[in-house]
Structures are given as structure tokens and as C-alpha cells.
Amino acid sequence: MDKIKLITDSTCDLTQELIEKYDIHVLPLSVHIGDKSYKDGESITLTEMYEGVEKGSAFPTTSQVNPQEFHDVYKKYLDEGYKIVSFHISALLSGTIQSAEIAKDMLETEDITIVDSKGVSGVLFLALVEAGEKIKAGGTLDEVVATLQETAEKVKLLVTFDTMEYLVKGGRVPKSVGAIGGFLGIKPLISIKEGKLEMVDKARGSKKALKSLLAFIDSTPRKKDSKVVVINSLDSEVNRAVISHLEKSGIGYHEIEVGCVLGVHAGPKLVGIFVLTD
Structure with a gap:
């Protein structure tokens, strides 16, 4: 063996x-933040990293x-x-x-x-x-x-970002798109196709983003006995609502706070759903 x-x-x-x-x-x-480097999951938390950005420290890189x-x-x-x-x-x-x-x-x-x-x-x-x-x-x-x-290949996912600021600063979204999205309160809905991030829809405000996430949960067939993975980059009302929906629906889940590396690109209050299908 x-x-x-x-x-x-x-x-x-x-x-x-x-x-x-x-x-x-x-x-x-x-x-990496300025001249300091941290291993993902060690020495620095998401909260500390985001607070540093808000206070004007160097924007993190990975x-x-x-x-x-x-x-x-x-x-x-x-x-x-x-x-x-x-x-x-x-x-x-x-x-x-x-x-x-x-x-x-x-x-x-x-x-x-x-x-x-x-x-x-x-x-x-x-x-x-x-x-x-x-x-x-x-x-x-x-x-x-x-x-x-x-x-x-069988994992289906849908992720919503609360802010486009980090996507823009990380170079994953053009500044012009980020500015318009921020002004209009647009919450991008992202999946992954052939190894790349892909915007599949966009919602006007957190309530509509949440509605899309819940619809995704209800419409995606799950492999028997496999738990849904729910990720977040700091807790939020959307995250709490997703967890509540899973519990009321009797769906098993893992609730995960992402590491700082993903958090750099996601920004605070990301919520994502991952489902293993049949």
C-alpha cells in the first residue's frame, strides 16, 4: 500500500x-506590509491588517x-x-x-x-x-x-465582495470600474472558471447580494453528506444571514475566516459559498 x-x-x-x-x-x-513580512496564519490577524490599511499603513502585498x-x-x-x-x-x-x-x-x-x-x-x-x-x-x-x-471540478461557488477597493488596489479590477461600483453600491458576484476569477453577476447593495447567495445555496445540488463551506473575511450581516439560512435548512457547513493572503485581495466582509455537487 x-x-x-x-x-x-x-x-x-x-x-x-x-x-x-x-x-x-x-x-x-x-x-508583506511595508518592510515587514508575515507568514499566512501567523503573527498578524485580518483585523490588524485591515485596521492598518484604514490608518494609512502601506497597502499589503502577497x-x-x-x-x-x-x-x-x-x-x-x-x-x-x-x-x-x-x-x-x-x-x-x-x-x-x-x-x-x-x-x-x-x-x-x-x-x-x-x-x-x-x-x-x-x-x-x-x-x-x-x-x-x-x-x-x-x-x-x-x-x-x-x-x-x-x-x-465538481465544486460550485459564489462569492460576493463588500468593497471593490482591495480588488482595485490589487490590480484585479480597473480603477474606473471600482470607482463606479463604489459609488453605486455594486457588490460583484464572483465564481471561478478554468482557474480564473470570473464576474458572473453584480448586485446593487448587500441585500440583493445576499439574495443571490441564498438562491445559489437552494438551487445547487449537494453531494450527500458533504458540508457546505462558507468563507468570510471578518463577520458581517450577510455572513450571519447565510449561516442562519443553512441552519434553518438543516444543511451542514464549515464556517471559515480566510487567511490574510486571501484577505488582501478580498477586502473586509467578503462572503463565499462552496458546494460539492454530485
Whole structure:
């Protein structure tokens, strides 16, 4: 039976409980504010980061996991006899996959399989849970890789942003669009298609954005026994309403506050829904 190690990055937003349950190694991306750097999930919170922006500190930037970090972690598990499956944020959203590929080439091994999730956050979260269960059930390396790929493809998502400011400053939305959207109270509704963010609709105000999220929950078929993943970047009325709706509907869920790396691009009060379909 294959001895398999799952490795991922901090954009997966897995809970510590699930990381320990499936023995997953999570490599952090980095956040940079002025001349200071922080590993995602360490040393700085979303609240502190957003408060710093409001007070006029340098706007945060982010960077991928570097090849040397991958090399060192890969070598550790290879030396312990593992075959590695390394599953990461979309290559079109981060250079993390490229770093992983460089590290694999440095080690000159075929015992590392690198998989592009073509997504972020809940896409990785749900796929890693399924893969973790497959490993626990004695699945082969090929079966684990197939589980990751197939699950990621079946995750449907809808995310709404409370503000376009961070999307604009991060270069993901033109300034002109951000200015108009801010003035009109537009809340973009985003999904992911072929590894890229895609605006699927826009709502005028938070109430209409919430209505779209609830409609998405009610209309999206869920795989039996799979929980919905709800992400946020600080709590909000929209987030609370989504959680209330899930509870009233008897739908199991994981409520996750994203890390600072995703928070830099999302801005405060993002709410996202990820559903694993049949």
C-alpha cells in the first residue's frame, strides 16, 4: 500500500482539526506590509491588517511559497518514504504551483505529483477532505490524485465582495470600474472558471447580494453528506444571514475566516459559498 502525504498551501483554509485528522502539511504564503513580512496564519490577524490599511499603513502585498520551502518539505517526506501529492491554488491566481514544480525538478524524483486545483479556498478545502478520506480508506496514489482532480471540478461557488477597493488596489479590477461600483453600491458576484476569477453577476447593495447567495445555496445540488463551506473575511450581516439560512435548512457547513493572503485581495466582509455537487 502506498504511503501517501498530502501537501497544500494556506489558501486551502482548512481548519486545524481537519489538518490534524488527515495529517496534511500546509505551506504558508506570505503577506508583506511595508518592510515587514508575515507568514499566512501567523503573527498578524485580518483585523490588524485591515485596521492598518484604514490608518494609512502601506497597502499589503502577497507572495507565493518559494521553491526552497517546497524543496525542504518535499525532501523531508521523501526521506521518510512517502509518495507526495501536492495540491495548490490555481496557477492562474498564484505562482505557488510554479515554485512546487521547480522544487520537484531540483529533487529529480517521480515520487511527487503536483495537482492544480484550478481554484482557491473552499475548492481546495472540499477536495482535500475527500482525498484525506480516500487515503484513510487505503486508496492508491492514482486514486488519491483522481479524487482531488474530480472533486475540485465538481465544486460550485459564489462569492460576493463588500468593497471593490482591495480588488482595485490589487490590480484585479480597473480603477474606473471600482470607482463606479463604489459609488453605486455594486457588490460583484464572483465564481471561478478554468482557474480564473470570473464576474458572473453584480448586485446593487448587500441585500440583493445576499439574495443571490441564498438562491445559489437552494438551487445547487449537494453531494450527500458533504458540508457546505462558507468563507468570510471578518463577520458581517450577510455572513450571519447565510449561516442562519443553512441552519434553518438543516444543511451542514464549515464556517471559515480566510487567511490574510486571501484577505488582501478580498477586502473586509467578503462572503463565499462552496458546494460539492454530485
